[in-house]
Amino acid sequence: MKIIRAKNLGFCYGVKRSLAMAQKEYPLPVYTYGELIHNKRIVDMLERRGIKAINNLSRINSGTIIIRSHGAPKEIIEEAKEKGLTIVDATCTFVERIRKIVSEKYSDGYKILIFGKKDHPEIIGINSLCDYSAIVIDSEELPELNFSDKVCLVAQTTASAEKFHNIINKIRKCSLKTVEIFDTICYTTMERQREAELLSQKCDKMLVIGDPKSSNTSKLKDICVRFSSTYLITNADELKSIKFNVGDNIGIVAGASAPTESITEVIQYMENNYTEAQNEEFLQAVDAVGTNGKLKDGKRMKVKVTAADEKGITVNFGVKIDGYISADEADLNDAYNPDNYKPGDELDVILLSAKAEDGLYRFSKKKVDKIKEGDKIVDTIRNGEIFELVVDRETKGGLIGKLGTYTVFVPASQIKEKYIHDLKPFIGKTLRLTQLEIDDSKRRIVASQKVILERERKEREEIFWANVIPGVIVNGKVKGISKFGAFVSVDGYDCLVHISDVSWTKFRSIDDVIHTGKKYDFVVLKADREKGKVSLGYKQLQKHPFELAMENHPVGSEFVGKVTSIMPFGAFVEVEPGVEGLVHVSEASNVYVKNINDVFKVGDEVKVKVFAIDPDEKKITLSAKACMPAPTEEEKAVKAEKKESKPRAPKKREIVKEDDSEWSDEDTGNNPFAELLKDLKD
Template sequence: MELIIANTAGFCFGVNNAVKIVFDLAAKSDKQIYTFGPIIHNEQVVAKLEKEGVVTINRPQEAGGPARVVIRAHGVGPDIIGGLRDNGLDIVNATCPYVKKIQKLVSEKYNEGYQIIIIGDKNHPEIIGINGWCDNSALIIETDEQVDGLPDIKKNICVVAQTTFIREKWEKIIKSLNKRFENVIKFDTICNATDKRQAEADKISREVDMVLVIGDQNSSNTNKLYEICRKNCERTYKIQTASEIPPVDIKKIKKIGITAGASTPDWVIKEVIHKMSELDKQDFEMSFADAFESSLVTLTTGQITKGRIIGYNQSEVFVDLGFKSDGIIPMQEFSDDPDFNPEKSLKVGEEIDVFVVRVNDGEGNVVLSKKKVDAVKGWDIIESAFETKKPVTVKITEKVNGGVIGNASGVKVFIPASQISDRFVKELSEFVKQVLQVQIIELNKQKRKVVGSARVLIEKNKESASSEIWNNIEAGKTYKGIVKSLMDFGAFVDIGGVDGLVHLSELSWNKIKHPSEVVKVGDEIIVSVIEFDRDKKRISLGYKKQDDNPWNKAAEKYEVGNVITGKVVRLVPFGAFVEIEQGVDGLVHISQISNVRLGKPGDVLKVGQMVEAKITELDVEAKKISLSIKEVNPIDPVGAKKEETAAEAGEELPTEHKEDMTNTIGENLSDLDNN
């Protein structure tokens, strides 16, 4: 006789967690413990809890305070939770994590305006609870034939499934929904453990002559296992306990398969196995009990083994080890990363290496640690990196006296302040949470001491980059650089291991007083080489682009005879400078302002005043534009009479005025050139 026992038989992590919570509370709490509805669908577990004083209630009003109420693994709606709180009861939520995710999803999509469709048994407490999170407005179906009976739905549709629903049926229903509705989004919420359990039951039932499905009559996943197995094997029997084993002639059966629902405790499974072994102990090459035990892996404290993540909550990660009970990793033993986020980092179904801390913590649990495995592997990586001088990645976790501490492959690495950068660092806390490449410069495994240096690598990289720059540099070549520091006269830019200077005049075509008006430290900019000196290790860089030269644009936009509107930006004895557009000024000579002779431009103009003027001369190369206000709209002093100007009379300007004008024009043209 060959026995095939499903590895997935018995409690799933969600059920195991809920049952454990209630038994723990019953043993330790000084208050009455209630469960809202049976904690799981299993009469034996509920009866055992009743012996511990735990009472099952079905309405909030049935609980008398002060007391604690444990929400069943199937979950409830928000109205129930509200009713329990209104009655002053302490609530302990033991809802399966998978079910919680569905509740949250349904609530979010309902609030976004979606019509919720739930695929599952409308009378099952899990479905009733989920429906409560969308104000009991969900449409609930269980077969693909029921899709045609759904009303016309104009808004977007969100589809979820009962965690224990049969996948084959789910796929048929989704196909029918997609045919009828265009605006359907689906979320495959069938529990991974359910998938695995049902797939294994399907496989086993195809290979055996008889199947025993152990579980409560009201257990949804047990009934679905029975349905799957019955389809493949006619001799499939659903039993709750060993006493219900059917009277069959097992001597005529070559293979027997055994599986169990997620709410079936291991002691019930073992009783069934024991009963079967007693019936035909002599004819079996191996008794059922022996077969069950032999199907399980052997664990010892201190060993490293592989496991598969099957679920988690806020404090623990549940791991399938192939052992008689699942392993538990306390969340603080999973990772040293302070930014570790279970929701983002943990993947159900992922295989991981774990360290067995204790095979039995006194309550039948296997206590595990992933951090210890990471540390063991990490030391091998660190030792190899130290010997080969290969860089390692370190995430900085904290600032300490004299430096910082980081984590590299599960091993703590100390980086002294002098080794964290090639420059002086005033505030080390800015490095916390940063990821650095470091070289291990000191290692003492006995003292668990590891010292790393980022500076060594930075200097090596800079030296290499510097050689590359100087070997290939040429005038006009462009580089992508990082602004390292700002001075009054310009900005220093790192172009890849070498710093160059962008002078103030090369930062902008406009006149600026400080580099901070254009760039800031840390900016990534494109610069070009103006000139360089290899011997003195100096590089002059340019940042302003020729395409942005406002004088080039002026040549395209303006010509002699154009009338422009500009702002007076500067008054000088011989005239006024008018800004035509940013970076381009024109000169209005004093004789071209008014119809009368002016003592000074300030007699009729002031800085900031808007004026109209005609372009009388345009020399882009010399960056010179001459303007005339008089030819457009002369501005005369109030009450002034027209007088013949020196120019109109054909007189020369006094020599001292000519010199003043020449000097001042030169100064302004020099200013424009510097811009």
């Protein structure tokens, strides 16, 4: 019988994260909203630690509520806030992504279509964000949709990837004006489903480990039954009722919430009862004694204690000559105590020499114990658990180290994601490994670090892409600056801040605004997973200078600003860096000004009063005249003189006279554009 395990077994990222969060210290009592994960073993364990699962908050008035990886309806979160509970939000990043998409699209007027189970807690939580208006479908049948509908399609994180892609193809063919599709099935679900499909195609029987209530476990079962006899089991006890045949290939997959203990138990049960290793060990033991009575060095055997004293243990193994285990070969920790060995006790030993010395065969129990200890470690890594190994030496094509009594070989191609040619630097270093192959008979393990690195990179990638939704704020480190923008590393991924998104105001170099090596918050502007490109904005998180200008210089306030440019109709004065206000020529002085250049020149500092602000047009009207005292009689006379010396064409004056009240010189101060028009007419 061959047992083939899927590569991805054990808790997924979201489950591990929620469990880690639940282990921390919080104000008591601590509750989880619903079962933290769909697994009785874990729920019972949490209950033993005093963490109780509840389905509503009606009786809870203090303490902590942990929101599980599925998320919770928004009313529950609001209720918890109102009650002043400590909220620990363990909603999985991938679920959070759907929640953000749905909230945003719903407020943009989209109809929300979800592929998933209507009564699943993840879907109930998501549906609450669009006021329970979502259409939830759990088959490939599309609901009736109108051409004019704006539709947003998402999927439950644990939905069937195959079915969802069929739905996507169907909806693309519908004549809808607007449809936005988000593939929100989480990567761990997709990988496990793909593995389940491949494994079940080459296995006679499939064991799906997990809780029947778990959505992703049920999906795995649905996939496996299509290709082989499938059994959904929660623990090793349930294996007893399954009939396995000699020569069967047995595949093992597990749901994302199946604990390692359950998986290990199942694998150990299968290996102990059905694999060749077990048979081989048995044959070796028989062979050690041999049918012709010949003994072989180094064989493992079972012997029975006949007597024990300070010097050692006398044993018998069914032949005329007794065996002997000296005190220094009796105990792994060199703590031999004859009182622990009673006549009749069975011991697992290794024959040190097939030649009897002083009329006794010599055995070692210590060596077997060492092997067993090695076995114990090896047993914990059989289902892919990560283990550490100190590299002893290099060999042709890889690295060698010892794990208990096993020799571990790491091929050069399995050390990093790229092939490693120079192996020397790894000697004495510790590698994090997962086993690829364990050969118990030869006590050899082939292991890989590359598999872990690839898996972790993929996990980081998935989390990264789930988080970079336009509008989300991320923290990143500026790695470098070029002519067209800044390269920013967010969780190890290079993103670009285009030069136009660095600042609202002019700058000489990007380095004047953000500095290489420093960390800043940025907003995601665009994320294109297919092209692997993410655009970030820095200026979008800074106050727009116009907002600053409005805050610092409200209507009626006065300030001293610099003249930045001069036009025939007036002068522009800096209000805030990047924001200018206009002092119309009629507002430049308390006396008549014919030419603005007579009063202002670029660089002058002038006191001005804010007359008006138009936030829509982003215009600020200023007056220098309003900050000046009323003109003296003498100034008025000069003004009158200047007016006299300025003849006007009668025709034009007639036209002006039509609206004389508005166009008189005295009144131009109330109409900032009057002088401009007058100049144009002149």
